[in-house]
Amino acid sequence: MIKWIVFICFSGSFLAFGLGTLGLYKFPDPYTRMHAVGMGDTFGVGLIALGLFLLSPSWVLRLKLMVILFLFWTINPTMTHLVAKVGLIHGVQPVKNTRLRKG
């Protein structure tokens, strides 16, 4: 039973990583690509950590996995936000006909 749940988790995470990479190629704009990669990576790492959480033999490992998951889920959106902000400062143009607003 647990094996099938872990298999579904790993397949879902691989699907999420693949969709993020597909979005990295299909979108026309650095900001939209950033959106796709952020979503895919966050979901994929979450599912991988869930599967390994079910597989792990001791509670110390589960605690380490939870710390990794928490730090990744705080760090990755922060990183995406900072990259978008520095891109706007640096002068990377969005795609045409984009409505920008401040804040």
Next chain:
Amino acid sequence: MVLILLVLLRAIIGPTVIDRLISINAITSKVCVIILLIAFAGEEYGFVDIAFVFMLSGFVGGLWILKVLAPGDWELKIPGLKGFEGEREEGVSHD
């Protein structure tokens, strides 16, 4: 592992700096996941700490690159975002 190569190709052909940065972030997260899977496949659970440190060092490296890219302060220097609208008026009819 195939996805790492694809993302690396985007990092090579990416037209702007931001593409390369987000590709490096994606490669970091994928390598972290692969280290976790190796740790659980070979039953060497010390690799979990290695994945942890790898993720944190990738974050710090990305922050350093961002600090090099940003000129001076960290605040937005586009009042009302007029710099974008002024240059966009040439090709508006792009439906």
